[in-house]
Amino acid sequence: HDRVQQAAYSLIADEQKKAVHLQIGRLLLSNTPDADRAEKIFEIVNHLNLAKNLITDQTEKDQLAELNLLAGKKAKASAAYQPAYSYLKVGIDLLHEDSWQQQYDLTLVLYTETAEAAYLCGEFVQTEQLVEVVLQHARTLLDKVNVYEVKIEAYKAQNKLLDAVKTGFVVMKLLGVRFPRKPNKSHRLCGLLTTKLVLAGKQIEDLINLPGMTDPYKFAVLRITGRIVSPAHFVFPELLPLFAFKMLQLSVKHGNAPMSAFYYAGYGFILCAWGEINTGYRFGRLRLGLLERLNVKEFKGEALVSVSVNITHWKEHV
Secondary structure (H helix, E strand, C coil): CCCHHHHHHHHHCCCHHHHHHHHHHHHHHHHHCCCCCCCCCCHHHHHHHHHHHHCCHHHHHHHHHHHHHHHHHHHHHCCCCCHHHHHHHHHHHHHCCCCHHHHHHHHHHHHHHHHHHHHHHHCCCHEEEEEEEEHHCCHHHHHHHHHHHHHHHHHHHHHCCHHHHHHHHHHHEEECCCCCCCCCHHHHHHHHHHHHHHHHCHHHHHHCCEECCCHHHHHHHHHHHHHHHHHHHHHCHHHHHHHHHHHHHHHHHHEEECCHHHHHHHHHHHHHHHHHHHHHHHHHHHHHHHHHHHHCHHHHHHHHHHHHHHHHHHHCCC
């Protein structure tokens, strides 16, 4: 009974409680199979965190940092952002001062996850600080992409839409993709013609059978562009057709990714608006079919809404 546990706990001297928590945490950890660790992660970590100052071995500290990472990611997935932020910060505190050299992968993921949790909690100053640490220490451009996405989302959360789009442009330039800052009719016409050439000889419905995208740089371009589409709608609306053209071309040339479906529908909407309703409608159906094929549940609701709002009404009676 809870009261029995409380009574037993009250009998422990304050100076001994941390040691008891450490012993309990270690016992729980050693007696929990790896397959069950995620289920019991909060119970294990809560005990060990209360006694973290008693842990002197760096290997055990690194292990506890990994456990806090697991707890933080699980809490964040449940929209418990403040607890997630707390767990992840403890994980960073447990790292050795030269962890970027000794524990690079763990340190990279911890800082990136903590930056995201910070922005989700509205802690934008801390987000910026954590992002800058990653940008200074990350070894490759691909290692920086995730934290650039966090930076963009933090700008969007603060309604700094222009900063979000500009950050996206910086990343895409590093990834080898550029867009004109002041696109005109000739840019749009060129993009449309290039897209039609890429699609020449291909059946729209067959695009669902393209292989999966394996080039991590092209995949990163799709992700970054997806992050800035919504703010660009307000600050650079003339760029939206160019986004759709370029990302569709990348998908057809390099394979499908979950975000490819978004740009198939974007291209379909453009075609409908420019009078090619039957073809645009087929691209809208392609988007829904691709997401169903890839089983990407997180995009399904948004896909149904966007296709219904932007494409379906051109072809189907209300």
